[in-house]
Structures are given as structure tokens and as C-alpha cells.
Amino acid sequence: MQFWIIQGLNSLSLGGLLFLLSSGFSLIFGLMRLANLTHGAFFMLGTYLAAIALRSFDGLNLWVTAIGAGIIVAALGGLFERLVLTRLKTNPLGQVLVTLGMAFIISDACLALWGGDSIPVPTPQNLRAPTRMFGFVFPTYRLILVAIAIAAAIALYVLIERTRLGAMIRAGVDDRQMARAVGIPVENLFTTVFCLGAGIAGAAGVLGGPILSAYPGLDADMLPLALIVVILGGIGSLLGAFIGSFIIGFIYTFGTALFPELAYIILFLPMIVVIAFRPQGLFGRAGA
Numbered sequence: 512m513q514f515w516i517i518q519g520l521n522s523l524s525l526g527g528l529l530f531l532l533s534s535g536f537s538l539i540f541g542l543m544r545l546a547n548l549t550h551g552a553f554f555m556l557g558t559y560l561a562a563i564a565l566r567s568f569d570g571l572n573l574w575v576t577a578i579g580a581g582i583i584v585a586a587l588g589g590l591f592e593r594l595v596l597t598r599l600k601t602n603p604l605g606q607v608l609v610t611l612g613m614a615f616i617i618s619d620a621c622l623a624l625w626g627g628d629s630i631p632v633p634t635p636q637n638l639r640a641p642t643r644m645f646g647f648v649f650p651t652y653r654l655i656l657v658a659i660a661i662a663a664a665i666a667l668y669v670l671i672e673r674t675r676l677g678a679m680i681r682a683g684v685d686d687r688q689m690a691r692a693v694g695i696p697v698e699n700l701f702t703t704v705f706c707l708g709a710g711i712a713g714a715a716g717v718l719g720g721p722i723l724s725a726y727p728g729l730d731a732d733m734l735p736l737a738l739i740v741v742i743l744g745g746i747g748s749l750l751g752a753f754i755g756s757f758i759i760g761f762i763y764t765f766g767t768a769l770f771p772e773l774a775y776i777i778l779f780l781p782m783i784v785v786i787a788f789r790p791q792g793l794f795g796r797a798g799a
Contacts, residue, residue, distance in 0.1 A: 526760025527660025535708025541747020557716025588709025632720025745795020
């Protein structure tokens with residue numbers, strides 16, 4: 512029973528982390544129709560920034576580091592979108608290829624700067640003690656990560672569904688040409704959404720650091736999971752990203768624990784089934 516409960520909690524924490532990663536990816540994909548292959552590199556960069564900052568500065572806590580890394584990565588994403596992606600806006604294939612190239616650049620830069628060894632990200636001191644409930648022992652930080660993911664989902668829902676910016680984003684997702692016609696600055700909206708998605712990925716990398724550590728190849732490990740979540744949940748759907756993240760979190764965690772040789776194959780099965788019977792995803796719309 513302890514095994515199933517602990518693995519269930521691990522699934523929830525991985526699902527929460529995947530939501531923080533895939534929500535920004537889904538927004539960018541939904542609005543810009545761009546499969547941003549730099550997204551995993553933004554996540555990895557945030558993890559490395561946290562590992563180095565927390566090791567170099569005494570008294571710095573994980574939460575401040577997450578905000579700082581999110582801002583830095585958001586700024587980098589904004590510059591990348593403005594200086595590179597906008598020049599290729601009529602060339603979707605070129606945009607995808609240049610995001611892949613940027614991912615390689617960030618990955619190689621991290622390797623050159625910080626070496627090939629894994630760098631741990633310390634868990635906050637006040638969250639290292641386990642939590643005991645109903646006779647079971649739970650890692651406290653993983654519980655907090657699930658709570659952060661739920662809070663982030665609520666915040667993003669309010670942003671997308673209850674604010675003027677969210678209304679413009681939804682209009683851009685539904686019909687970009689009509690959004691331009693009614694005066695919505697779609698190009699500035701693209702940059703804002705790209706910054707938001709990149710910033711969330713960078714902050715998620717910091718929050719995932721105590722579980723994953725910073726290591727070369729982290730981007731390649733996380734990006735396919737984000738892609739699967741977005742395809743499973745539906746392009747541009749925040750609810751789809753939320754539900755899909757926890758589905759993939761459970762499948763990946765229990766698949767790795769019970770069938771380690773087949774874990775990666777099992778991971779793709781729900782995506783194949785959904786594509787076969789509902790190509791737009793669980794919560795996507797046919798027009799997307």
C-alpha cells in the first residue's frame with residue numbers, strides 16, 4: 512500500500528511539473544501555431560540558473576530564484592521572438608527549425624559553462640522534513656509542488672478567461688486575421704505570450720530542480736513529455752494541458768515503476784488512441 516500511495520504522489524508531483532511546463536507550450540502553440548522546440552531548453556536553463564544561484568549566494572531561497580529565473584528566461588524568450596522568429600513569420604517550417612537550433616545553442620552553452628556533471632538543486636530547508644498523514648510518509652516538497660501547479664492553473668485560468676489580455680489571446684487563437692481586423696496588436700500579443708510561456712518554463716525548471724537536478728540532456732527528456740501532453744489535451748486548451756499533464760504523470764511514473772523496459776512505449780499509447788479517435792485532442796476544438 513505504501514508503494515502505491517507514494518507512486519501516486521510521485522505521479523501527482525510529476526503531473527504538476529508537466530503542467531507548469533506544458534501550459535506555456537500550449538499557449539504558444541495555440542496562438543502562434545508554432546511547435547516551440549526551445550521550450551525544453553528554457554526549462555533546463557531555469558534549472559541550471561537555480562542550481563548555480565543557490566550554490567553561489569547564501570541566504571537565497573528557491574522561491575525568489577524561481578521568480579528571478581522566470582524573468583530572465585522570459586526576457587531571453589522575448590528577444591528571441593522579436594529578433595529571430597518575427598523575421599520568419601511567413602515560414603512556419605523555418606520557425607520550427609530555428610527553435611530547434613536555439614535549443615541546441617542553449618544546451619551546448621549550459622554544457623560549456625557548467626560541465627557535464629549533474630548539479631543538484633537543494634530543497635528548501637523548511638520543506639525537507641517529510642509529512643506524515645494517515646500512517647504514511649510523504650515528501651513535503653512534492654506536496655507543495657502539486658499545490659503550486661493547482662494555484663498556477665487557477666491563475667492562468669483567471670488570466671485567460673477573466674482579463675482583457677486573456678480575451679485578446681483567445682481571439683488570436685480563434686481567428687488571427689479577424690483579431691487584427693478589430694485592432695488587436697497580434698504581433699505584440701505573440702511576444703507577450705512567448706515571454707509568458709518561456710517565463711513559466713524557466714520558473715518550472717527551478718521548481719523541478721530539487722526533484723530532477725540540473726544535467727545535460729534535461730531538455731531532451733522533458734520536451735517530448737510536453738509535446739505528448741499538448742497533443743493529448745488539445746492545442747491551445749489550458750484544461751487539456753492540466754488534465755493531460757496528470758494523465759501522463761501517472762502513466763510515466765507507474766510505467767517506469769512497473770514496466771521499466773516498456774515505460775517509454777506505454778507513454779505514447781494514450782496519445783495514439785486519442786489521435787485515432789479524436790485528432791484535436793481531449794479538449795481541443797476541431798478548428799484548431
